[in-house]
Amino acid sequence: MAYGIKVSQTGHDVKTCDDKDLVFSSDWNTYKIKQEVLLNVVVGTPYTYNHNLGYIPFVWAFYRTESGEWAPDGFNTDFESFNISVNSTSILINIDGDDTGEKRSVKLFLMEKII
């Protein structure tokens, strides 16, 4: 006998619907947030955040632009750029642009390792 939990989306029968119509299934893992970090990073000064997780995590990274909106990493314009890279111990954050010395808020979500 099989054991587990399934939760379907509204309007779908949990016993018969496709996997893609489930909100949750114990058959399929989901990423859990291992670390959630809010940082102040200076434009023009590389910032290293040490996560010390011992594995290369998937990271969702966002930063607050000069105009106050939030944008994901890979943000590249004529005036400012926000990029990150990651290894098994740290995350390197680079914000470059015209406003050298100004501070920007950076939010990082680091995911739990899935084996």
Add this chain to the structure above:
Amino acid sequence: MNYGIKVSKKDYDVKTTALANLVFTSEKNLFKIAQKGTWQIALSYSTYYDYYLDPEGTLFHKWSGETTIIHNLGYVPSFEIWGQEPREISDNYFKWTYEMYTWWGAPMAKYIIADSIKLIIGYFEATRDDLYEYTDSPNRTTINGIYSIYKDPML
């Protein structure tokens, strides 16, 4: 009558608390991992002639490689790709996005394409021989990366 499941964060009343204080609710979908793992591209060197500018052809030096990840989901899934950069000094992993620069002197492309069967990850760079002194290969010719393919479809 409404059905569903909610799980709140510690110290919040699951029956009254706001969505932000719920750890799980059946009213909101989650990305379910269908497949995850590592990928690797071995870049290979070759040359080719481009005949667009010169009928006799212009020599280009090329580094390129591609890898295919089969998922067989039957629909186009959502996904996430991270990997090393061929021209970066560090071994760090970067989020891979679609990039294509078609400038005729040094075209470059980094691409990720998904369909209902597979995910293709590829890299291409070329340097025009009569425009630049070609001396340098990428910092690495083996690119390592990680990926997640989600059960949740693109459409």
